[in-house]
Amino acid sequence: MTVEEMNKPASFKLHDLRCFDAVARLGSFQAAANALHRTHPSVFAAVTRLEERLGLTLLDRSGYRVELTEAGRMFHARAGISLRELDNLDSYARQLAIGEEPLLRIVLGDLCNRPSILGALSTFFVDRPRTRLHLDYEAVSGPFERLRDGSADLIFHRAAASRTDLEQIRLCEIRLLPVAAPGFLPHEAGSEVTPQQLQSFTQCVIRDTARDTTPENHFLIDGAPRCSVPDHTMKKELILHRMAWGHLPEFMIEDELRVGALISLQGRYLPGRTETLAAMRRIDRPHGPVAEELWGWLTDGLREF
Structure with a gap:
């Protein structure tokens, strides 16, 4: 292999990588073909094509069962991580496509009546299982800092009447x-x-x-x-x-x-x-569909705080 060939980025298909992963996990081309609903020859060809494009021998085919070579074991360990990340990305995209973001980050401030707030959030999120709620606690100016640095989507804290950069829903005194x-x-x-x-x-x-x-x-x-x-x-x-x-x-x-x-x-x-407890979020940031639903739910006063 020439220096130019060694420095050239490998180009392979995701299909070929998935076929190799299935063979490595299941121990045979036939088992991999069955799992992927493919034919034995098509899986064999995909793995051979991947080896040729990588310039590596990934499988030892000399025995009754195919075995990973040392290079194959090392490559498969990295490939498994990449495939899981791709699957997570696919899941993320599908959740966005059906109109629900996968994560909503909410910070409770030091004045919150936690049983009341958590009860309200439980009621809202029970029908939205695809969105994971991430809760944190901050005190004094901590909730505002989390909004400012973008690590929170919404906070429950003392209202700040002078903050023109925030939308605020007054909840209770x-x-x-x-x-x-x-x-x-x-x-x-x-x-x-x-x-x-x-x-x-x-x-x-x-x-x-x-x-x-x-x-x-x-x-x-x-x-x-x-x-x-x-x-x-x-x-x-x-x-x-x-x-x-x-x-x-x-x-x-x-x-x-x-x-x-x-x-x-x-x-x-x-x-x-007397302080006013409020729900707050940034005006200059886009908000996902579930975040918008929660904001509307709080605006309509559907829960006593």
Whole structure:
């Protein structure tokens, strides 16, 4: 073989590659022909043609059963990977052709009532088995970063009224209340606790999961010691164990407030805040058919959040 021939890209048919793969897996030309619904001579010719185009002897035909040569084993290992990728690509194209994208990436933010959101998504996706739902969690500015870098198709997070680059569907209001466990603070429950009185007590805050964070003041008390946690569930546990105080969504602590396991610090100096939970997506990106169906479903308000 000349240098020019060695450097020339191999050109072979996918049909020939599939015939070789079948012979390698099944151990005979006849078995491969039966599996592929071809004739024995056509499969034999396809494999011979592939060997000629590659300049390799892939099969040892000297015995009762055909065997892979060393080159054949190495080539078949790579060919198997390529054939699986082609099959996946074919499946992907067929799913697109019938109008359902294979994957939808959704990020839940730190304010989400997860049982409610997951219940809604379960209801929507039960009739769309061809689309796989990929869920992630991000906090503070993390969900917005995921939209910006294109690794999320849709997020559920606090509404951002000033963001003109996003479409937003307002879903519900979330009240955030300042709370502490009984005995954590020396002040009587219901008294007007001031920020100055809290400066010596640990405040629990949610960590921002974004890589490029921007300074945001979420109820921070200047000069107070702080501890950070990944989500409100962990934050609630720390507060219940008298390790810190902090703001929590009201839907998470209704029972604890009712039985006195937590005490509200809400008052003139610590008013809390009401946030709007929204579904958001980018305006400048195309969205697949299932993503559009989900957006319309959320717009129509078919689920209580």
